[in-house]
Amino acid sequence: MAQLTAQVVSYDEEFKRQVSRLLRACGVPIGIIEGRTVDGPGPDLVVVDIRTDASSGMAAIERLRATSGNIAIFAI
Numbered sequence: 001m002a003q004l005t006a007q008v009v010s011y012d013e014e015f016k017r018q019v020s021r022l023l024r025a026c027g028v029p030i031g032i033i034e035g036r037t038v039d040g041p042g043p044d045l046v047v048v049d050i051r052t053d054a055s056s057g058m059a060a061i062e063r064l065r066a067t068s069g070n071i072a073i074f075a076i
Contacts, residue, residue: 003029003030003031004028004029004030004031004044004045005030005031005032005033005042005043005044005045006020006023006030006031006032006033006043006044006045006046006047007032007033007042007043007045007046007047008020008032008046008047008049009046009047009048009049009057009060010047010048010049011049011052012049012051012052015049015051019047019076020032023047042067042068042071043071044071044072045071045072045073045074046064046071046072046073046074047074047076048060048061048064048073048074048075048076049076050075050076051076057075058075061073061075
């Protein structure tokens, strides 16, 4: 079975840990990417934390969408 890759974009380390734990608990093999990847394909899905700074979160979403139209993006 192919493994999905995910990235969690947040300044809150506890938020990153909780979302990573939830993603891994879904039953589908998933790898969490730490930081930005320069080599190889990007993640299959991205979770963006917009709780405290919606404008920078939306800017991150715009950058992600511009680099790859195939990424599933979830804003929380």
